[in-house]
Amino acid sequence: MRAALGLQAGRAAPATGTVARRSGRATVTGQQATAATQSGPPLAGLARLLAPRSVAVVGASDDVSRFGGAAVHNLLSHGYRGEVHLVSRSRSEVAGRPTYPSVSAIGQPVDSAILLVAADAAIEVAAECRDRGVASLVIVASGFGEGGSGEPGRHRLAQLRQVLAGSGITVLGPSTTGLSNLLDHYLPRASGNQLPAGQVRGGPLALVSQSGAVNNIVYNRAQARGVGVGYAVATGLQAFCDVWDVASYLLDDERVRVVAMVLEDAGPAAKAVRVCRQARERDKTVLLLKLGRTARGAEAVASHSGSLAGEWAVQQAVLTDAGATVVTDLDQLWEVPMLLQAWGPPQPATGQPGLGVLAFSGGEGALIADQASEAGVALPPVSEAFRRSVRERSPLAEVGNPFDPTGDVIGREEQFVEAVRSFVTGNDFPAYLLAAPVQGELLRTSMRRACQAARDSGRRVAASLWTVPGLSDGVESDLRADGMALFDSSSRAVAAITTYFALAAPAPPAGADPGEATAALDGLRALPPDAGYWRVRTALAGLGVPFADGGVFTDPQAAAEFAGTVGFPVVAKADVPSGTHKSQAGLVRLGLRDRGEVAAAVRELLDSLAGAGVEAPQVVVEPFVFGELQVYVGGKRDPGFGPVVLFGAGGSAVEFAADVAVAPARGLTNGGARRLVARSRVGAFLTARDRALTTRLAEVVVTVATAIQAGGYAAIDLNPVVVDLSAGRVSAVDARLVGQAAAEPVEGGDQ
Structure with a gap:
């Protein structure tokens, strides 16, 4: 079970300890480079990166359409309470404030510097920040090995690492739009494409991604729907600090309850697993969205296991086992936290999770029933008391789950509200979905009152509305203002509710390690990589894998006699090193029905193996196993x-x-x-x-x-x-x- 979302006031004190981190080798793959440090940033460094007491904006400008102007505007408009030092070589004043010509000229301690200059200049400024004791850097510039920057970019990245080696400076980026920390009113993001200060609020949801654009999509959509976002951090190239480093720090912030992550690369396995376990230990939620899920791992072996379990399939299994919850699209990264905020944590279920659905359309009710069934969410039957009460009021209504109170209640406010209230209070479902039609102003007051009545019952209630701009605006704004968990469609609601229920799954029990040496395990370990089928089968059978009776032969007549003892039909297989689909390679003879067929098939396989240069060829004979x-x-x-x-x-x-x-x-x-x-x-x-x-x-x-x-x-x-x-x-x-x-x-x- 995960803890409920609950925003706590106050600013977290910067951490003072340090924790060593490890990450993967420096690589540049496709559009994105992966983490490159041998040690992740210490916690104190991340505190001064994400919530600094003083900040220098290098490359400050008045032009809000450019990085330098956007960062200054965002920083000042969100009410940052720390010291702001604007640095510009070409302007003596920016945003009505005097500027410094360089970081060295500031003459005061600086916790963090936002570098909004080009790549080559960023290396020079980073060296200056190192010499002046700046604790952390956000490097916005691209051109450090990602995309088309090629070898010159990789050379710049090597220079930057050399400049910062051993300095202890925590670095976000390069190639990042930066970060937002609304919990501490610190938003130095180098872009203007987010909702303004008056339309956003901090909350217990933290967003972490490599991509700044993806991060901003989720941030804006969440804020527009009333879901507060405390942190939004884009790690960019991840040359020094990756998504798991940031997530680990945020999980230790008592104001954060959910960390929603977008992964382009799952990152260092040990670190990823450790962070997911950290969330479980703290009773917090980690939501993961992996981009490029269908790509096969480059290391996939030439086997069924390799082709079936691509890279993400393995990573998802391990990370889910460690405590993460996987989602499949960007909106679920804020929709699930919206349910947690409105409903609190889910309770562990003894069986299939259940949902009560009230749909003002029989067609939509059927659609929701299909989607719930496919998702493994039950629609339990309504109570007998509720069934009787509906029959008394509306003899024509179809009483079930989903429940359709019929179109008679549309436009009749009291009947509309009573239909919703009686459905919610007259049944005992784990959660409820009110799927409303689009009726504009005709529905506005009725839907608002009905949702208020449903929420006043203390039950877990969400609503869905097929939004139509210009028609549903009033209904939508009212329900969001009232704090209702509102979805843009019933299909989105069902998907989020399914994930919400999944959060209640208990941690898997610990099983025994395989580790003591046994004769059977020793036999398996002793097999050479080119062991034939018979030796592999024998070793696995010794561990308990069930096989039918079998034998291995070099003499066709002996094989035929054996077949007579185990019963026909039988199968003959060339005993060769493992290969997928042996029958397609002509190495198997199926359905042999008498001794003559067996002897002939074994002789043919032995001759084929000898002709291929196999020393001491042999053939395995087994009964043909029937099954459905x-x-x-x-x-x-x-x-x-x-x-x-x-x-x-x-x-x-x-x-x-x-x-x-x-x-x-x-x-x-x-x-x-x-x-x-x-x-x-x-x-x-x-x-x-x-x-x-x-x-x-x-x-x-x-x-x-x-x-x-x-x-x-x-x-x-x-x-x-x-x-x-x-x-x-x-x-x-x-x-x-x-x-x-x-x-x-x-x-x-x-x-």
């Missing part, structure tokens, strides 16, 4: 985020089925494995059909989790695992290991 379903169980080691397990629909079309769920392998319990299975479509079907089979599959998942952690391999694939619903049996019919894995740094947090 084929599923996939896999494991993968991500170089940054560690080992994960996967479950979903299997078979030769596994990559195209796109039905896979991912979870961290570390500490995975049987309960966690069952939840993982149920998150896939095929697993949801199995959970509803046969829970005992789901438990057996969960045991296989836990075994693979143990193996991927202990075995030192990049990936493990069991595909397919055949599910026999009639016999209640699961059997793996193919298995493979992929490569040796590099060690990943997540475990322990700070490696």
